[in-house]
Amino acid sequence: MDELHRVVVAVDIGGTKIASALVEVNESKPVILSDTQHSIPTQAAQGGEHVLNRVAQEVRTLCDRAHSWPNGELAVVGLAVASPGCVDFSGRIVSATDILPGWTxxxxxxxxxxxxxxxxYALxxxxxxxxxxxxxxxxxGYDSALLVAIGTGIGGGVSIDGKLLHGSHSAGGHVGHIGHPAAxxxxxxxxxxxxIEPLAxxxxxxxxxxxxxxxxxENPCDGAQIAARARQGDPVACQAxxxxxxxxxxxxxxxxxVLDPAVIVLSGSVAQAGTLWLKAVRKGYAEQAIVPVASTQLVLGDLGDDAPLIGAAEAFLEGFGMCGRARGVWIDADDDRRIP
Structure with missing residues (x-):
């Protein structure tokens, strides 16, 4: 099978939806096959086993798509999963919040x-x-980065020299669980x-x-509606x-x-709220940042909702040493720990 026709099944499990796609993998950037992208409601309230079965069904559907591809069967090399919670090197959920009950x-x-x-490969x-x-x-291209994903919850990650900070307890990057006096x-x-999570x-x-x-x-607006109202000049939406x-x-x-990253990347659904929100984030940042980090750029992510799918596929490739990727995923893990 030609390498250009190898694909990873990628799944991003969220508190609200499960997104999935076939990701073509080669020597360059993993490419999502757009007509395979799909999402279904997570139905998190029905528990972890229910969600797991929904994920498995999505995987089976995508494998069937790969095997019946119009221009020739695609070779599925594996499954890459982006999961809520703290995921250890064995792919076990060490801890998860109530956003996904029964996941821990x-x-x-x-x-x-x-x-x-x-x-x-799960992370x-x-x-x-x-x-x-x-x-x-x-x-x-940055030697270090802090990413913050703001959606149903707030997650994040720290990268140093192109590798992720996993942490000693598989909890690296949990930005949403730092303190804020208003909370x-x-x-x-x-x-x-x-x-900070329930605030922002x-x-x-x-x-x-x-x-x-x-x-x-009893009839609240969702975040997208609030952002739309703000763009239309609703003063309360702007204030919020x-x-x-x-x-x-x-x-x-x-x-x-504390971290002094070279760049801070803002992503997730709330990061799409618009200029007013971004200006407010930068203002709040300036009020707390000490002089050496005051000029650090806060930028919006480039990949949008595709980022977890591409990132999971990339981690799969590097974790299993495929396609010439041998740089490693984790800062604090040698090869035998990196590949569960």
Whole structure:
């Protein structure tokens, strides 16, 4: 089989939706076969086993597509999974928040290997997102980067010299769970109080909009609607975007004071809210960043929703040493740990 026709099945499991696609892999950038992209609701409230079965069904559907490809059968070389929570080197979910109930403890990699018959590489969804932007997006070419993905929750990743910080407890990059004084009395999805996630995520934006009187609590607007209203000049929507943007920016300023990344990449659905939100993030950042990191660029991601799929496929390739990729995925792991 010609190398140009090798594909990885890539799946991005989110709190709201499961996105999947066939990703063509070769010597250059992994390419998503656009007519194979698909998403279904996660149905997270029905529990981890239910979500796992939905993922397995999506994988089977994509494998069937590959085997009946119009221009000749595609060779499926494996499955790359971007998962919520902390994923250890064995592909097990060490910890997950209430955004996906019943996910903690799931042996994701081994279960999907059994269900699919494919080689599986699993990593955290935000780390996959980060890896995509580092290898092929807005963070490409920088010696270090902090990525923040703002959607249903807030995730992130840290890259140094092109490798991801996994952490000693598989928790590297959990940006959403740093403290913010404005969240002192708010319960986070992880169960603790005081974290930035419930303030500045999509649900946080919706909550602030309701609190400011923008919509009744029984009929709230979603983040996209709030952003659209802000663009139309709705003063409450503008205020809500500015408020959550500044919350996030101040948290990022504190992180930059510790990490000193060369660039900070903002991605996820909330990052598409528009210029007003981005200006507010940069303002909040400037209020906290010390002089050496004050000039660090805060930029929007290049890959959008494709970033986790591309990043997961790239991690699969490097983790299994395919297509000449031998740079390694993790900062703190040698080869035998990097390949579960």
């Amino acid at each position: 403890g799931l042996a994701l990699k081994s279960r999907l290997e059994q269900l699919s018959g494919l080689r599986v 955290g969804d935000a780390l996959a997102h980060t890896f995509g932007e580092v290898r092929w997006g807005a963070a490409q 002192a009395d708010i319960v986070c999805s992880c169960g603790h109080r005081g974290h 995520s999509g649900p946080g934006l919706e909550h602030v909009y309701v609190q400011l009187g923008g919509a009744p609590a 975007l500015e408020q959550v943007g500044q919350y996030l920016g101040s948290a990022l300023g504190n992180l930059a004071n």
